[in-house]
Amino acid sequence: MCLASCQRTGGRPMRHMLRGLIGALGFIAAAALPARADTDIKFALDWKFEGPSAPYFVAIDKGYYKAEGLNVTVDTGPGSVAGIARVAAGTYPLGFFDINSLVKFNDQNPDKALKAILMVYDKPPFSIVTLVKTGISKPKDLEGKVLGAPAPDGAYAQWKAFVKENAIDADKVKIENVGFPVREPMLADGKVDAITGFSFSSYFNLLQKGLKPEDIKVLLMSDYGLVLYGNAVIVNPDFAKAHPKEVAGFVRATIKGIIETARDPEAAIKSVMKRNETGDEKIELARLKMALKDNMITEWVTKNGIGGIDVDRMTKSIEQIAVTYDFKEKKPAAADIFTAEFLPPAAERMPK
Structure with a gap:
């Protein structure tokens, strides 16, 4: 009877059974696969775990990096100049250092070709x-x-x-x-x-x-006359080439961390103090607020969004760097130092 019924209906019951079996097997196979592992990223700060470092720790604690498939660890650094070599060597694929010193570093190490990908201090401190x-x-x-x-x-x-x-x-x-x-x-x-x-x-x-x-x-x-930019996130070029999605994800999550820090610095400073138990929370909060007002959320950033640069200003800043430094090679263009390719759209970068 079943065979006759299946033949009369074009074998639909059998096809339904097969589909169900295939679906079940697919579910079992997917469940047996290990979950996708997050990409580990070591990030180097320029200095200690102080108030202005809050955005990175906020991005960790709020799960912004995790949402991008990243497992980010943050280390202290030796200063805004010396740490650039860490990124060049690949010890840290990403770091937070002085962009003006990066201009000089690239001139002295033309084979490295490091670039800044996220301007954090629109005005330097x-x-x-x-x-x-x-x-x-x-x-x-x-x-x-x-x-x-x-x-x-x-x-x-x-x-x-x-x-x-x-x-x-x-x-x-x-x-x-x-x-x-x-x-x-x-x-x-x-x-x-x-x-x-x-x-x-x-x-x-x-x-x-x-x-x-x-x-x-x-x-x-x-x-008093300096048009220079300040610290920016710098990437190792080999890492950027091999992991463009991860770099873009790091930038996107960090911007979210900056926006959230600017929105609620009192809450953000808690993320710093968890990692700096000997610090003075009142001092670090005041330090953070000063950095937000004077360096990070400037008038230009409020109008144009976090993370980008004004190309004309960057060009002028390179001319100003030439006052303090004799270039071995020709002076670089702004595009040799900073790239916006990893930045999300401006609408996603506006302070709230």
């Missing part, structure tokens, strides 16, 4: 930090004074351009090479009259030394 009692209120006042400057400091690397833009007689400024750990203590103790440094680092380090806000004077170099 390069600054001259001093105490009100020194009488230094403008760049020219540095003449006749002692300036403490760590040799590998990203801010000090811009000194010659800063001198030119502000008509400072550099011969009248004594430069003392100081180490990072003693920079602010030497200023607080009066052993130097001013220091170079990142504004949100030196300012709060001085507060922790017992100085009051009204005792401290910060001269942002971007307020």
